Amino acid sequence: VEVNNSGFATYRLKVRLNDTLTEPAIKIMAISTAVRVFVDENLVGEVGTVGESPNQFKAKIQPQIVPFEHDGTDMEIIVQVANFTGLKGGIWDPFYLGNFKDLQTQYSSNIAIDFFLFGSIFIIGLYHIISFLYWRKDRAPLYFGLACIFASAYCLFTGEILLSSIFPGISFEQFAKAFIIIGIVATFLFSIYFSLIFRKESSKRLFRLIQGGFLIYLFIVIFTTYEFYLNLVKFESLMFFFAGGYVLYCSL
Numbered sequence: 001v002e003v004n005n006s007g008f009a010t011y012r013l014k015v016r017l018n019d020t021l022t023e024p025a026i027k028i029m030a031i032s033t034a035v036r037v038f039v040d041e042n043l044v045g046e047v048g049t050v051g052e053s054p055n056q057f058k059a060k061i062q063p064q065i066v067p068f069e070h071d072g073t074d075m076e077i078i079v080q081v082a083n084f085t086g087l088k089g090g091i092w093d094p095f096y097l098g099n100f101k102d103l104q105t106q107y108s109s110n111i112a113i114d115f116f117l118f119g120s121i122f123i124i125g126l127y128h129i130i131s132f133l134y135w136r137k138d139r140a141p142l143y144f145g146l147a148c149i150f151a152s153a154y155c156l157f158t159g160e161i162l163l164s165s166i167f168p169g170i171s172f173e174q175f176a177k178a179f180i181i182i183g184i185v186a187t188f189l190f191s192i193y194f195s196l197i198f199r200k201e202s203s204k205r206l207f208r209l210i211q212g213g214f215l216i217y218l219f220i221v222i223f224t225t226y227e228f229y230l231n232l233v234k235f236e237s238l239m240f241f242f243a244g245g246y247v248l249y250c251s252l
Contacts, residue, residue: 005089008052008082015097017073025067025100026077027107029093030161033059033085033172037066038078044068048172054084059172062164065107067100085172085230107160114159121152140196147189153182173226180221180229180236188214191243198250210243 017024026045028037034048034057045066049058077097083089096103125148132142156163157179164170188211195207217236221229 006084007089008050008080009090011079011081011091013077013079015075015077017070017075021097021099023067023100024070025065025098025103027063027065027096027098027103029063029091029095030061031081031091032083032089033061034082035091036080038080039068039070040075041078042068048082050080050082051084052082057082057084059083059085060164061161061172061175062168063160065100065103085176085226110160111162114155114162118152118155118162121148121155125149125152138196140193143189143193143196147186147193150182150186150189154186157182176226176230177221180233181218184214184218184221184236187240187243188218191247194247194250198247202246202250206246210239210246213239214243 026037026039028035028045028047031047034050035046036043036050037045045064047062047064048060049056051057077095079091079095081090096106125145128141128145128148130145132139132145135141156166157175163175163178191207191211191214195202195204195211217229217232217239220232
């Protein structure tokens with residue numbers, strides 16, 4: 001049966017618990033793009049608004065840990081998922097079932113890793129920008145530093161999706177637009193950096209063509225709705241692969 005990105009579905013899972021689960025909880029990861037979770041027909045968690053049509057539906061991506069009460073060893077988990085955006089719909093990452101404190105500890109560890117990656121890439125970028133301020137004849141460190149600053153922001157959109165915790169009121173449209181803009185700007189800046197690094201080995205016109213393509217797509221994302229520019233995601237991926245392939249070719 002062929003299934004497209006838009007629609008709604010219900011998943012059902014029967015679980016047999018052991019005695020070690022004294023404070024049961026479920027960790028809901030990234031779901032595209034609205035979800036409701038029931039345990040024994042009791043609603044325990046909801047992200048976005050699940051509906052059977054675009055008018056009844058509201059998208060949101062935000063991992064969360066939801067505790068629940070349960071007596072006995074057998075339980076039934078029901079997950080309702082809906083998606084009416086241009087993204088691939090469904091459950092992207094597995095759910096986690098465990099003790100609430102254990103899931104909180106895991107969450108804290110993942111947050112620490114996300115912040116470490118964010119801080120490391122950000123500091124690398126800041127270092128290169130400061131290096132440029134002391135030696136302005138070479139502009140490559142400036143563009144590399146700026147690219148790293150934008151790339152570090154990617155860590156806020158992955159893993160535990162820190163952006164949704166920092167800005168809990170952010171809408172899915174704002175989330176998607178910010179995510180794509182950051183990717184375009186970072187890649188655009190990296191392309192300028194590599195054009196300076198491989199000045200002798202590369203074609204200046206071809207790099208300008210690549211950069212022009214990213215700028216056009218950037219303006220499309222900024223000034224159009226996400227329903228429109230999400231249809232061009234394949235075009236964006238093609239540009240990324242082409243730019244990466246050309247940089248690899250120049251480095252050989």
